[in-house]
Each structure stands twice: as C-alpha cells, then as structure tokens.
Amino acid sequence: MSSRFSFNATDAHIIELSKYRQIAFPQNQRRPVQIGIDIGGSLAKVVWYSQNKNSYAATGGRLNFTKFETENIEKCIEFLKEIIKKDNNENGSMSKRILKATGGGAHKFNKLLNDELNVIVETEDEMECLIIGLNFLVHKIPYEVFTYSETEAEPMVFEEKVIDEEELYPYxxxxxxxxxxxxxxxxxGKFExxxxxxxxxxxxxxxxxxxxxxxxxxxxxxxxxxxxxxxxDMLVGDIYGGDYSKIGLKNTAIASSCGKIFRKKPEDRKKxxxxxxxxxxxxxxxxxxxxxxxxxxxxxxxxxxxxxxxxxxxxxxxxxxxxxxxxxxxxxxxxxxxLRHEGYLGALGAFLKHHGNIQEQELLGFSENFTKAERINTTAVNAVGLIDIVPKLTYFPLISSDEYHPDTFDLTNPELQKYWIDTFDKNLHKMVDMALTWQSTHYVNNIENTKIFEDIYRKHLQVLRREPNAYGPLSVRSLLILREQCLHEMGFGDIFEHVKQEEKESALETLPNLLKKIDALPEYEKLGVLIDNVLAGNMFDWGANEVHNMLQKGELNFDSAKTKVKKSEKYFNLNEFRERLDSGPQHKRAVIFVDNSGADIVLGIIPFARYLLNRGTEVILAANTHPCVNDVTYTDLLEIIEKVCTFDDIINDAYNKFGRLMIHETGSGSPCLDLRNINCDLANVCESVDLVIIEGMGRAMHTNFHAKFICDSLKLAVFKNASVAKTLGGNMYDGICLFERGETSLGGIRAKARRSTFSEILETGRFSFSC
Known part of the structure; x- marks a missing residue:
C-alpha cells in the first residue's frame, strides 16, 4: 500500500467471480475521495478512509463510520478537521481535497463546509447515493442483510449469501x-x-x-x-373483547393509536x-x-x-x-x-462515487472488522463494523454447491452460545500470557497494550452475550476471527512465534529418521502410518484448551500423541481412500490446507505430501497468510521447506527442480477456513486440482465438515474439544479420516461452469465494476 491515501495494489488481480465475492472497491490512479458525508434533517453521517499503520494487521487501510446530530453540525465539522489534519500530518500532504456530500444539508451547509474545512465540496444526488450504497453492501458484504421478527425462535436471521444482480432487481x-x-x-443505475x-x-x-x-x-x-x-393504544380486544379472527386480527392488534387517551379523565392523562x-x-x-x-x-x-x-x-x-x-x-x-449499515447508505454512496474514467480503476477486496465496532445505540441488536482492505480474495473453484456454508455450528442454540463465549472468556488469559512473552522476545515493554487487548475482547464477548448476532451470525469462526483482529489491532503479531520456533527445530531434527523409517516400510503399510502421523501431529494445537495445558506442562510429544489419538468409529474410512488410490485414476494435483506448525506440518503433512509426490501427484501446500495461534504461515512454510530440501532429495527435486511441490498462501488469518474468501493465486492453481485435503479441527471440524467438492476430498483432524466431539458424535482425541469421492450432481456442474469463467477472466484480464 502507498503511504498516501491510495488503494493501489500493483500485482493485485481482483476478480469479480461470483455472487460470493467479497466487497469489490473502485480505485483511481489519482488521489481518490477520502470522505463521504450525508447530511440529513436529523443526522449527519460520515464515511471516511484511514490508513492502518500497524504492520501486523492484515490490511493497509479501512473505511470508518460515525454520525452526528445535524443541529450540532459544528461538532461534525470539528471532527472532519481532525481527520484532515491527521491525514496531512501522516502523509505530508497539504493538497486541497474533495469532500463528497449528499443529502439536503450538502446544499444547506455547502459554504460552511468549504470555508471551515478548506475543501472542495462536490454535492451528489441523494437518491443515487442511497442506491449506490445499498447495491454495494448487498452485492458484496456477506451477512449484511437480515430479517427480524420477535415471534420467531431466532428473531434475527441473516441472508447467507450476497445477492447477484439477477436476484436483486427489482427492489x-x-x-x-x-x-x-x-x-x-x-x-x-436505473431508479425512480x-x-x-x-x-x-x-x-x-x-x-x-x-x-x-x-x-x-x-x-x-x-x-x-x-x-x-x-x-x-386502543386495541382490537378493547373493541371486540377478543380476536377479530374473520379478518385475521388478534386482540393485541392496534385499532387506534393513542385511542385510549381521550377516554381518560384530564387528571389521569397527566399520569x-x-x-x-x-x-x-x-x-x-x-x-x-x-x-x-x-x-x-x-x-x-x-x-x-x-x-x-x-x-x-x-x-x-x-x-x-x-x-x-x-x-x-x-x-x-x-x-x-x-441492513446492518442501514444509516450509512447515502454517505457510503457518496464516498463510492467515482470520478475519472472507470476503466482506469482497479479492484480490491474488503472485509469487515469488528474490533472497534459500536452498537448504533443502546437499544440496537446489531453493530456497525469497520471495513478493512483485503486484497486478492475470491471463491474457491472446487466447491460443488452454491449453498456452501463454512460453519459447522451456527451457535443459534443459547446453551451453545453460552458455552463457546464462556470458553473464549476463560482461555483469554492464555492469549494474554503469550502476548506478554511475545513482547519480551521482541524487546517491547507495553503491558498496557496487553491489558487493552484483554479488555477489548472481553467487552466484545459481553456484547455477544446480550446480542449474539450483533456482528453477524455467531459462530466459532467469528469468535476466533474477532480475537485475532483484537490482537493485531493492539500491535501484536505472531504471539506463538517462540513456541513455533522451538517445535519446528525439534521436528526438523526428527524428520530425517522418520522419513527413513517410512521408506523402509512395505508399500501397503505406508499410507496407514502416514495418516496416523498426520493425526498425531495435529494434536500439537495450542488453540485447543486441553492440549494447550498438556503442551505447556511438557506432557505431550510425538510418540505419546500417537498413542493418545484413537480412530473414530464414525468418521474413519481410510480403506476407501486407499482403494481410490489403488484402483482409481492417478490424482494429478492435490491441495492440502495445512494447520499447525512444528510436528504437525513437519512430521505429519510433509511426509504425507512426499508420499503423494512419489505416486506422481503434484502437491500444493496452502498455509495462512497471517499469523494466528500456532498455525503455520506461508512465510513459516517457505523456511521449513527450504530446510527440508537440504536433506531430502525427493522434496528438493519436487520443489526446486520440477515445480511439482508448490507453496501458496490462503489469504486467511484464522484457524478456520472460509472457502468463499481464498487468495486469487491459490484459486487459480487449484483449477486443475482433483484431490482436496483439509487438515485440522478449525478447518475440517469447526468449518467445512459438511463441505462438498466436485473432486475427491479428504478431511483429517482430531477432536480436541468435548463439545465438538459430542455434537458430531465422536469422542475426545478421536481422529477422523473422512474421504469422499467427487460430486457429480448439478451443483458440481455449476461449480465447473464457475471454474471455466474464472480461467477465462484470468486469461483475458477483463475486469468490471459497477456501482
């Protein structure tokens, strides 16, 4: 990202691929508008851009939202002055900027804004801005739209997917x-x-x-x-003595607003x-x-x-x-x-109003960040989140159904809500301890930031106790993402870095002998041993409370993990996977979504990937872009593979000579995996994948447990949470090896069509954006 206000990302290939695409944002080569304001008769709403100076955050900038009462427009103007002053100080720019304004107040206060802010005020049509803002949110933000009814068991129900144009119009x-x-x-663009x-x-x-x-x-x-x-109010029951069922009116329906007042005596009306x-x-x-x-x-x-x-x-x-x-x-x-951003449609539309040739603009992705989210008021059931820039994310092309839903548990049950919120609350002190250790290893002494992180996240949990859907549908994934956002917001990077480093070095020392033992096995025994190793490695998960305690006390090593993990009676069909490998056509390319660092990636995944390479299958290892818990990141994985290449010819040849082993980043910074938001480069190389492997409790249990693919898939994980095990019908420390053959349903055909579209767009470079 440029140090000035610019959304330019030189190598970003942001593709408008499908209805599941995240927010696409128009970008000018010139300095774009920084502030959009909608001044109505009662409230002035502001949307503005700010840069994220935090090197550990996933983004380079964000959109912010706030509001003021119009009668106090002076407060709004003072606020805007501070925004402009801060931006000038940070970026060294004193150029006169453009403020996009809409609403009646854009005309009424035009001169005041010009004089007080030293800006060029460009007024925009109010109706047009409303529609641009709404279309933007509805098309691009998941869980933006919801219904509400207090008569339902779940009053607040979100639309699962963003709406494409064919479904949206007319409205x-x-x-x-x-x-x-x-x-x-x-x-x-057509409205009245x-x-x-x-x-x-x-x-x-x-x-x-x-x-x-x-x-x-x-x-x-x-x-x-x-x-x-x-x-x-005078109710139907006051008139009829009960329901008026013939026309469908209940006794509680209002017959006349304030209709009872006139019946009261003058002295009673005052009461x-x-x-x-x-x-x-x-x-x-x-x-x-x-x-x-x-x-x-x-x-x-x-x-x-x-x-x-x-x-x-x-x-x-x-x-x-x-x-x-x-x-x-x-x-x-x-x-x-x-809509969750209901009050900001006009201001957002004003902000989004482009100037210059739209063909010169680039596309970027946006993602919501609730770290500094605020409820609109004390009575609101929802909150407005910030919008962070997230480049190069798109829909994973191998999902078979348009109805893909990442979360295995939506936490609509109040008991489950309480359990998971309590769990994250109780485990918060462990994250604080890790943050303090990280500070000490990076020669940072800012205990205050650690305390602020703890307070911020705990306050969010308190909000979610009262209003579970304040930030969208509550899930384990959303709780984990929120925690990582809070950490990064306070300047904490890879807080498990020291743990990962120790475990990585230990595992790399063990790997050569492990590979020799595996190579010496009879061919028919290898696959079973390799899968056992993957599951044993997956036990090294500092994000799982019970395992965290064992690791902290030094009570778990690779050998003891192998004895602790049992095969799930319900979800272990290794023989079907073995039969597919032995009798089916050779898999040409596999992608493995990897999980933890240390023993997991080194002693579990790498030998398994090596086995597939030996069978003639190309392998893509997909790791998180940003740090979270002790998950291996893309940067970590590059270092690990380089070291393995120094002592293993199979990995070295596949990686350095023939390009048959590839390392890619997922675009994620979460222990969970949302396949609607995958790095575009990874999605591109997965076009020809015919075996998808997802590893880890967060990626294969909390999310994607029910995901279907148009190609063969394998899910490998260990139950490390009692609630998850109970809900899915397993036992603690049961390992799952869940193989499924590729879908051949209509959903698969639709997904194949998406793949063709994706390839075509990449080849032609034809991008489009519409407000």
Whole structure:
C-alpha cells in the first residue's frame, strides 16, 4: 500500500467471480475521495478512509463510520478537521481535497463546509447515493442483510449469501430519515422515487420531544423499549373483547393509536407514562410506513423491500413492527429486509462515487472488522463494523454447491452460545500470557497494550452475550476471527512465534529418521502410518484448551500423541481412500490446507505430501497468510521447506527442480477456513486440482465438515474439544479420516461452469465494476 491515501495494489488481480465475492472497491490512479458525508434533517453521517499503520494487521487501510446530530453540525465539522489534519500530518500532504456530500444539508451547509474545512465540496444526488450504497453492501458484504421478527425462535436471521444482480432487481428501498422516500430500483443505475411520506423519523422525534423529557432520539428509543403501548393504544380486544379472527386480527392488534387517551379523565392523562407514549407513537409511525411500503410493492409488483435510514438504528421494536406489517399485509409472502449499515447508505454512496474514467480503476477486496465496532445505540441488536482492505480474495473453484456454508455450528442454540463465549472468556488469559512473552522476545515493554487487548475482547464477548448476532451470525469462526483482529489491532503479531520456533527445530531434527523409517516400510503399510502421523501431529494445537495445558506442562510429544489419538468409529474410512488410490485414476494435483506448525506440518503433512509426490501427484501446500495461534504461515512454510530440501532429495527435486511441490498462501488469518474468501493465486492453481485435503479441527471440524467438492476430498483432524466431539458424535482425541469421492450432481456442474469463467477472466484480464 502507498503511504498516501491510495488503494493501489500493483500485482493485485481482483476478480469479480461470483455472487460470493467479497466487497469489490473502485480505485483511481489519482488521489481518490477520502470522505463521504450525508447530511440529513436529523443526522449527519460520515464515511471516511484511514490508513492502518500497524504492520501486523492484515490490511493497509479501512473505511470508518460515525454520525452526528445535524443541529450540532459544528461538532461534525470539528471532527472532519481532525481527520484532515491527521491525514496531512501522516502523509505530508497539504493538497486541497474533495469532500463528497449528499443529502439536503450538502446544499444547506455547502459554504460552511468549504470555508471551515478548506475543501472542495462536490454535492451528489441523494437518491443515487442511497442506491449506490445499498447495491454495494448487498452485492458484496456477506451477512449484511437480515430479517427480524420477535415471534420467531431466532428473531434475527441473516441472508447467507450476497445477492447477484439477477436476484436483486427489482427492489424497493424505503429510506426512513426525517421524512420518508420510497425508491424503486429496476436495474443497476436505473431508479425512480415512487412515493414517500412526511411521517418519518423527524415526526417521531418531534412528537416525543413535546410529550417526553428525552433529549436525544436514542433516549426516546430507550424509553419506547420499556413502554407498554396497550396503556395508550386502543386495541382490537378493547373493541371486540377478543380476536377479530374473520379478518385475521388478534386482540393485541392496534385499532387506534393513542385511542385510549381521550377516554381518560384530564387528571389521569397527566399520569400516562412517557415510556408508553413512546411505544405507541413508534408503532404508529412504523405501522403506517409498513403499510405504505407494501402497497407500493404491490402496485409495482416488487418482492424485495429494503428498509434503511437512521430511524431504524437496529431498534428491535421498530424492526419487529415493520416486519409484522409487511408480513401481515402480504400474508407472509414478503419479508422486510434490513441492513446492518442501514444509516450509512447515502454517505457510503457518496464516498463510492467515482470520478475519472472507470476503466482506469482497479479492484480490491474488503472485509469487515469488528474490533472497534459500536452498537448504533443502546437499544440496537446489531453493530456497525469497520471495513478493512483485503486484497486478492475470491471463491474457491472446487466447491460443488452454491449453498456452501463454512460453519459447522451456527451457535443459534443459547446453551451453545453460552458455552463457546464462556470458553473464549476463560482461555483469554492464555492469549494474554503469550502476548506478554511475545513482547519480551521482541524487546517491547507495553503491558498496557496487553491489558487493552484483554479488555477489548472481553467487552466484545459481553456484547455477544446480550446480542449474539450483533456482528453477524455467531459462530466459532467469528469468535476466533474477532480475537485475532483484537490482537493485531493492539500491535501484536505472531504471539506463538517462540513456541513455533522451538517445535519446528525439534521436528526438523526428527524428520530425517522418520522419513527413513517410512521408506523402509512395505508399500501397503505406508499410507496407514502416514495418516496416523498426520493425526498425531495435529494434536500439537495450542488453540485447543486441553492440549494447550498438556503442551505447556511438557506432557505431550510425538510418540505419546500417537498413542493418545484413537480412530473414530464414525468418521474413519481410510480403506476407501486407499482403494481410490489403488484402483482409481492417478490424482494429478492435490491441495492440502495445512494447520499447525512444528510436528504437525513437519512430521505429519510433509511426509504425507512426499508420499503423494512419489505416486506422481503434484502437491500444493496452502498455509495462512497471517499469523494466528500456532498455525503455520506461508512465510513459516517457505523456511521449513527450504530446510527440508537440504536433506531430502525427493522434496528438493519436487520443489526446486520440477515445480511439482508448490507453496501458496490462503489469504486467511484464522484457524478456520472460509472457502468463499481464498487468495486469487491459490484459486487459480487449484483449477486443475482433483484431490482436496483439509487438515485440522478449525478447518475440517469447526468449518467445512459438511463441505462438498466436485473432486475427491479428504478431511483429517482430531477432536480436541468435548463439545465438538459430542455434537458430531465422536469422542475426545478421536481422529477422523473422512474421504469422499467427487460430486457429480448439478451443483458440481455449476461449480465447473464457475471454474471455466474464472480461467477465462484470468486469461483475458477483463475486469468490471459497477456501482
């Protein structure tokens, strides 16, 4: 990354491959816009770019989000001054920059912004920016869109995949700000305002300002959360004495908002609670808007209705009310759709507005980072994450089904949620100890950063205890990623570096004799021994609590690990794999997604890879790009292979002479493996792979346990967590050797089509981006 504000990545080949692609970001060769602002009647929303100076973080920059009340626009301007000043100081640039602004306030405060910030303010059309922002998020961010209903066992349900253009259009956006605009979008860049309402967020804000003592909109929303509207509203049951079942109205349905007030005596009206009034008025606005939205959808024959705007703010009562209205009027055929970055559509769209020739722009990937995520307000069930630049990630081409889901456990069960959050909380002190050791070996003495890391991650866990889906669907993978993000944010790099170094050196000393023993075995015995070694090596996992304790006490070595690991009765079909090797066509190329450093990679994987090479199969070893726990990284693996080449001719010839052994990075920095986000270069060389091997509990159990491939696959791992073992029907320290033949279903055909598309794009270099 350039030291100036630039998203340029010279060698990045970012491909728009499929619906599962992460955010693609347009980039100018010239200095692009750094700040986008949407100034509405009630709130000013800001999206801005900042550079990440932390050398251990996975990215070079990020998009940030914040908001201010428009009546305090001076605070917003002071904030923008600090951003500009900081960027000028860091990058030595004093050039007059462009600020992209939208919303009514972009015109109203245009001169003020120009004068106070010394910038060039370029105003952009409000509706266009909203649509650009929404399309960007919906097309590119996984788990951005969700539904909400308090009547469901799981109120917050996320759309599993990002939406492609064919599925997206047409749709309606109901943008609820101070007022309401309803926009129909029929295709990319084609939209029209088809309606609206003057009864919006500003209406609720104004009315509650008159009848309550709340000073801010967030305080008003907090009041409504505690209120009981039946004390104020006239319900169907008040009129009928029960349900009006003939037309589908329950006794709790509102017949008349605030309808009970006039019946009260004057002295009793003064006793009505602010909380109850807040709830009633919130329902009044929400129910009105849901009905208008549905009628517009019916009139224009649209099935997708998105709700956006800072009125919603992740407030459960608002979302439930809107959802109920859409569900009721559509008789369950349409659902209200919400977005986690709902309030920032316009500001994000303004930021994304390109200038110059779009053909000159490059593409980069983006990934969400929740380290500094903030809940929109105290009532919100979701939080807004930062967006980090992540180059060169794409969809793994060998997955057989469009319905790929990385996580084996979604943690929708409250007991599982509590178990895993408790587990990460209890183990946090071990990560702190490792961070302190890392500091000492790098001559860093900053105990404060270690404490901050511990506090930050524990606070996130507390948020997730209250709102498990605040950062998207809760999973073991998301908890692990969040922990690594927090570590890197505080400047901690490879905190298990010293452990990996010791284990690597010990394993490399043992490897020559181990290879001699394996070579001396009868051919029919080799595969079984090699698989046993892989599973024994996989025991050396400092991320597993029970194993961590054994390793710390020196109670585990390679020989004792082999005796500890038992073969799973349910998931061990080595004979099927052996039969495939003996009787099927020779595998031409295999990719092995490797796990831990030390004994795992050196004594387990390398001899197994060597065996495949001897059989005539090319081998790709795929390792993490960024450090996490004691996983071997791409850089680690290069060093290990170079050392093995000094004493083993088979590895040396395959790696240095014939290129039959290849080392690639996955693009990941997690113990888990999300095959929707794989390094583009790795995806390219895997085009011709006909055997996928995934190793490790994080990669083959927490994730990808149910993943299907169009080619043969082998999953190797050891149960090192009692809950995982119990859930999947295994026992602690059972080793799995799960072989599956390649899929031949329609899903496989679709995946093959994706592979062809991928190759074609790489060969032609035809990239495209559309807002």
């Amino acid at each position: 309606i956006l109901v943008n609820i700000g101070s007022g309401v605009s309803i926009i129909k979008v029929t295709e990319n 305002r088809i309606g609206g309402s003057s009864l919006g967020g500003g209406t609720l804000w104004g009315l509650l300002s008159l009848v309550t003592n709340a000073q801010t909109f967030d305080e008003m929303l907090e009041l409504s959360k505690k209120g009981h509207n039946e004390n104020v 009505v609670k602010e909380e109850d009034i807040s709830r009633s008025l919130l329902y009044m606005i929400s129910n009105n808007l849901s009905q208008i939205a549905y009628l517009m959808a019916q009139l224009h024959q649209v099935k997708r209705i998105y709700f956006g705007g800072c009125f919603i703010r992740g407030h459960p009562v608002i979302m439930n009310s809107l959802s109920f209205g859409i569900r009721f009027w559509s008789k369950g055929t349409i659902k209200a759709l919400f």
